[in-house]
Amino acid sequence: MKKLFQCICALTVTAILASGCHNNIYEMINQEVKLETNGIRGDINNIVRFKEHIYCSNGRLYQKDAVASSENKKYNEQWSRATTNGFPSGNTAPYIAADANYLYAIVITWKTDNDGENVQATRDIYCTEDGSKWKKVDLSDLIGENPVISDNKSSVQLILSLNPSEDGKSGTKHAFAVLGKKNGSSMEYGIYQLNGTEPPTKISEGEEAHIDGDLPKYVASYKDKLYFSTKPILKGADKGNGEESDSYLYYASGSTLYFADDWNKFANLKNLSGVDVGETIQSLALTKDTIVVGTGNGLKNVSIDERDERIGELVETIQFKNSASVSSSYSVPVVFVLDSSESEENTDIYMALTARSSSSSHALFDDMGLYSYYPDRGTWNKDGTDDDDSKGN
Numbered sequence: 001m002k003k004l005f006q007c008i009c010a011l012t013v014t015a016i017l018a019s020g021c022h023n024n025i026y027e028m029i030n031q032e033v034k035l036e037t038n039g040i041r042g043d044i045n046n047i048v049r050f051k052e053h054i055y056c057s058n059g060r061l062y063q064k065d066a067v068a069s070s071e072n073k074k075y076n077e078q079w080s081r082a083t084t085n086g087f088p089s090g091n092t093a094p095y096i097a098a099d100a101n102y103l104y105a106i107v108i109t110w111k112t113d114n115d116g117e118n119v120q121a122t123r124d125i126y127c128t129e130d131g132s133k134w135k136k137v138d139l140s141d142l143i144g145e146n147p148v149i150s151d152n153k154s155s156v157q158l159i160l161s162l163n164p165s166e167d168g169k170s171g172t173k174h175a176f177a178v179l180g181k182k183n184g185s186s187m188e189y190g191i192y193q194l195n196g197t198e199p200p201t202k203i204s205e206g207e208e209a210h211i212d213g214d215l216p217k218y219v220a221s222y223k224d225k226l227y228f229s230t231k232p233i234l235k236g237a238d239k240g241n242g243e244e245s246d247s248y249l250y251y252a253s254g255s256t257l258y259f260a261d262d263w264n265k266f267a268n269l270k271n272l273s274g275v276d277v278g279e280t281i282q283s284l285a286l287t288k289d290t291i292v293v294g295t296g297n298g299l300k301n302v303s304i305d306e307r308d309e310r311i312g313e314l315v316e317t318i319q320f321k322n323s324a325s326v327s328s329s330y331s332v333p334v335v336f337v338l339d340s341s342e343s344e345e346n347t348d349i350y351m352a353l354t355a356r357s358s359s360s361s362h363a364l365f366d367d368m369g370l371y372s373y374y375p376d377r378g379t380w381n382k383d384g385t386d387d388d389d390s391k392g393n
Contacts, residue, residue, distance in 0.1 A: 038077050038392025039382025041369035043094070044352035047336035048164040050098040053131060054338070055082060056350075056370060059092035060393070061105065062385070063131065066167070068338060069348050069374040076372070077386035086134035087126060097159040097175040100168025102127040102196045104159050104175050105134070120149045123156045125177060127196055135197050139179065142192065142200065148182050155180050157189065162219050162226070165285070165337055176203065176228075178215055189214050191228055203228070210263060222249040227263060234284040234291065236304075250291060252281035257293065257302060275302055285335040287344040294332030294351060301344060330355065330368070349373040350383065366391070 042058035049055075053063045061082035069075055087093070088109050095106040104127045111121035125137040139147075139156065147155030157178040166173050175194045180187040191211060192200035203209050203226065213230035220226075220233040227233055227249070236248035236259065248259045251266050258266060258274040265272055283294035293300040334352035350372050372383035384392025 034381075036076050036382045036384075036392075038386065038388065039369050039371070039384040040079060040393055041365060041384075041391070042393075043354050043368070044334055044370055045094055046096045046161070046164070047334055047350055047352070047370075048096055048098040048103075048161050049167050049338075050103040050131065051167055054336075054350075055096055055098070055103060056352075057093055057096050057105070058369065058393075059094050061093055061096070066338065070346070070376055073376070075374050075377055076381065076383055077392065079370075079383065079385045079392075081385070083132040084134060085132060086128075086136075088122070093126075095159050097161040097177075097194070098164070098168070098173070099161070099175040099194065100173045102129055102175070102194070103131060104137075104177075104194055106156055106159055120154070123147065123149055123154045125156060125159065125194070127194070129196070137194070137197055138199065142190075143179050143181050148180070148187065153180065153187050155182075155187075157215060158217065159194070160217065160219050162221055165340060172221065176219060191216065220249065222263070225263075232281055232284045234286060236286070250284060252284060252293075255279055255281060255295075257281060257284075257291065277302070282331060282333045283335045285337040285349070286340045287337055287347060287349075288340065288342055290344040292335045292337060292344065292349060294335040296331040298330070299332050299335070299351060346375050348375070351380075 047056045054066050062079045063082040064079045091107050093105040097104045109122045110118050113119045126134040128134045143155035159177045162174045177192050180189040191203040205211050209226040211228045216228035218229045220235045222235045232252040234250040251258045256274040256276050277300045279295035279297040285292040290301040336350040338348040370383045
């Protein structure tokens with residue numbers, strides 16, 4: 001990656017503090033990189049590949065062909081609204097996941113409460129085999145007939161993908177749901193593997209799975225075992241001879257990225273090799289030569305060394321080339337690499353940019369959303385549809 005994102009967000013905050021004038025913000029940005037007007041805005045929680053397409057969502061679903069920009073020579077304005085036939089009316093779909101055969105979405109409907117506020121009425125999982133017709137997944141036996149929605153806790157909490165960048169042809173891609181059931185005054189949560197419209201299968205702690213926390217947000221497969229975690233995790237790959245390897249499992253805690261060949265070694269992080277990226281790590285993705293790290297203050301990367309007989313060794317003297325330093329008003333909760341077999345500078349990369357917290361007074365809604373790096377273009381910029389009337393949403 002070349003001129004990365006510090007020119008967009010650092011200058012954005014500088015301009016806000018100096019004048020509060022939106023036009024001046026863009027004038028300053030344009031001195032380095034012209035920020036495009038078309039971009040999918042809002043909070044983007046997942047980016048996944050499903051068969052021949054990439055999908056993302058800001059409440060609405062979007063898709064584009066999973067073709068490298070170096071092949072089709074196309075950049076921004078390539079996304080389109082995905083079909084949601086079968087969704088209930090008045091819905092939003094903020095979370096998506098995919099396995100080899102289905103694309104899944106958490107679909108929320110809304111109602112007005114006694115105080116006139118919009119609150120969630122229903123929260124369900126839908127799936128599609130072809131990206132066009134959606135069907136509801138029957139969860140009644142798992143969460144009961146009257147699912148709970150209160151205090152940001154729901155019977156249908158979230159969904160997540162194993163290997164979100166893969167299309168599933170290798171047979172290693174799966175999708176999971178975190179589901180809860182009311183037990184007295186509390187909620188009891190479990191992890192389930194999604195199976196299309198068929199009842200999901202519960203994942204239990206044991207020889208085939210390790211579950212770290214009641215509400216995991218991340219999943220990785222390492223040495224034939226699933227790892228669910230509340231903190232970012234990622235399976236490494238061989239960087240020495242071109243063949244895949246389970247040489248390392250990467251695990252983020254705070255601002256440090258740790259690596260080990262055994263999960264049990266993460267039990268004592270003080271005695272484990274790690275790299276401090278300087279900001280809280282929120283997301284991880286893999287390229288041929290780097291680990292792309294989304295943080296609470298921009299995008300970082302960690303170089304992976306190609307060394308003698310030791311496959312996939314992580315360099316102890318880390319070089320942070322092309323660091324994207326985003327202001328403290330923004331964070332990067334999602335990073336997605338189109339082709340992890342390519343080097344960082346030769347593959348399309350996507351990231352979600354959002355406000356660091358609800359109190360981030362300097363974060364602009366128009367600057368939040370989906371951004372992309374295309375090698376031939378050589379810079380980060382907004383990414384969206386060709387709908388000029390809605391600014392690419």
